[in-house]
Amino acid sequence: MSYLRGIAAIYWKDVLLEFRTRQSIGTMLVFCLTIVVIFNFVFEPGSEAVREVAPGILWSSFAFAGILGINRSFSFEIDRGGLQGLLLCPVERSTIYFAKVLGNLTLMLLVELVTLPIFAILYNLPTQINLPGLALALVLGTLGFAAVGSLLSALSANTRAREILLPVLLFPVSVPVLIAMVKSTGPLLAGRPFGEVAGWLRLLLGFDLLFLAISSIMFPYVVEE
Amino acid sequence: MSKLGFLFTAYLLIWIVLAGYLLSLFTRQRRIDRELLNLQEQLKRRS
């Protein structure tokens, strides 16, 4: 029980901090929308090809914008010695990891929530989107990405290269999650029934649990000192 | 390119890459050895 309370406390600290400074969320949102607009130049106006690659565009923007927030989740702790403080807390080390995963998940989901309707309008997506299914796919996919991302962010933030290193480390490792996310989002965006992507969603859930388990075991090794 | 051309290009490239790597290992080793000697001399001189 105190384990969960520890997670909640650290998570709440990050939420408050973000709420007061609004540093990450704004940048992520604007960046995400910019990518959506830039991808638009790839297509001929009115081309039907857009529908086929829509999930790919959507997830590329989410992932690139997500990298910004995930990067900051540890680098800002290091700048002001906050990590030392966190490590002194009388909680297990993995608590910090889970709190950061939750924080990154929240940030990315907020960005997705705002981007998705704008995306649907800009790209003329069909109106019969399977919303409950899509919501589940977004949560599961983002969780997997944040699970690996939070661990690797703790790694890269502690190196000399800082922010530059995270994308290089994170993208190849998160390939399975990215594939499953794109594959399950595609049919749902086209309004297909939930059953068609149930396999991919179950797989995504499996990846999430696997990545959460491995990362939470490895996390204490990253922050020991 | 003929089929045999692909075969020989492949084998040629394998040896070029391997030779390049070996060469880089030797040059790196030589440079580091020289630097180590240099540093050890400096340390000796200081003490």
Place this chain on the structure above:
Amino acid sequence: MRNAEARTRIFDGALWAVTSLAIAAALYAVFLYAPTERTMGDVQRIFYFHVASAWVAFLAFFVVFLASVLYLATRNLQHDLIAASSAEIGVLFTTLVLITGPLWAKPVWNTYWTWDPRLTTTLVLWLIYIAYLMLRAFAGEEEKTARFAAVFGIIGFLDVPIVYFSIRLWRTLHPKPVIGGSEGSGLHPTMLITLLVSLIAFALLYATLLRLRVRLERARREVRRARLALNA
């Protein structure tokens, strides 16, 4: 002391000799001993070194994984020495796989590249270990480099089967013109022997390179320590 030095020199010489012999034997087997494949013709001879590189690359990354686990368990920097060296050589052999692959695919499948599970996984594998080498280059102090690299070495290796699995699903759920993988099934005995000889030759080459690379890494760390001592 001098005795030990002489012994390593003899061992090094022997290793070089055996490796060269094995490579010569493999070349002989590939070009003269192995029969010409019926449908693909002589190009199929790329297969032997292509597959040997792939297996040796995988062996190298497995060594990285083992050394990483051992390092985190024992904190002995000797293990990290091996992990760093093996990762670089693994990337070298993966590069060979990625060079020979398209050169074999073009005359046989009439395309340099296809996003088939094995090819794609190899490419992702290559990217993961290049990232590993970059992490090492940027991490900072020796102990931190070793620790971070070990964490990433473990995650990267565990990720590979997951990547392969997900890509295979992605491909089978999305069928494309079937591209025949020709390896494995029904390999002619002389071909199998040639493959084994190539495999042994490349494994020996891996051992030789690893020894050289470990020596380089050790010298590099001595330099680093000497520099720290000088600045202290």
